[in-house]
Amino acid sequence: MTTIAPIEPENATGKAAELLGDVKKSLGLVPTMTKVMANSPALLKSYLALNGAVATGVLPAAVRERLAITTAQLNGCEYCLSAHTYIGENIAKVSPDELSKARGAESEDSHVQALLQLSNEIASNAGDVSDETIAAARAAGVTDAEIGDVVANLALNILTNYFNVLASVENDWPVVTL
Structure with missing residues (x-):
């Protein structure tokens, strides 16, 4: 049982809705982890930014x-x-x-x-x-x-x-x- 409830994209508001929309647009789906992270838009935004930055590094x-x-x-x-x-x-x-x-x-x-x-x-x-x-x-x-x-x-x-x-x-x- 999850300690923090996921936020379904259709129920999200504000920055959480925007970020979950970005996830959907990028991946074609919204993994549960990002739905749970959406409780803290700062966390989700940080995760997405770091994930994007790491992908531009030298490691394939x-x-x-x-x-x-x-x-x-x-x-x-x-x-x-x-x-x-x-x-x-x-x-x-x-x-x-x-x-x-x-x-x-x-x-x-x-x-x-x-x-x-x-x-x-x-x-x-x-x-x-x-x-x-x-x-x-x-x-x-x-x-x-x-x-x-x-x-x-x-x-x-x-x-x-x-x-x-x-x-x-x-x-x-x-x-x-x-």
């Missing part, structure tokens, strides 16, 4: 989806794990095997694995990353721009993970259990 969608899966698994967010597994496979065209490996911050691609492991260490240690992790990332070809984008993706993913767990948002994606 296939990597961003795996980062989201890694973080969702770490934070125990079934909603995000389910959403990003679906999006990763069906939109970003990541193989099911790679999506599954991302849950453990692993990949067949050493560069992607370095990004996933860096992300997990940043999240697990409040940004305090070991010299060994940085050296491994550098050895795998990770750039300064990618490190910055990993932090931006973490901010986005932690925002949605924490919100969905806190609000017990009803999962409207094909369920992937933790």
Whole structure:
């Protein structure tokens, strides 16, 4: 049962209605998470802005989806794990095997694995990353721009993970259990 009730777009008013309309226009649907976020238009607006900004970074969608899966698994967010597994496979065209490996911050691609492991260490240690992790990332070809984008993706993913767990948002994606 959700802790915060969703606002259906047809019942929304003011800024919430405007933002939910933007979501519908952009995606063709309004996911439950955004309906629940609409209770705080500032939250929904922030989420949409950060999501849009992160998409303009140097990391391709296939990597961003795996980062989201890694973080969702770490934070125990079934909603995000389910959403990003679906999006990763069906939109970003990541193989099911790679999506599954991302849950453990692993990949067949050493560069992607370095990004996933860096992300997990940043999240697990409040940004305090070991010299060994940085050296491994550098050895795998990770750039300064990618490190910055990993932090931006973490901010986005932690925002949605924490919100969905806190609000017990009803999962409207094909369920992937933790």
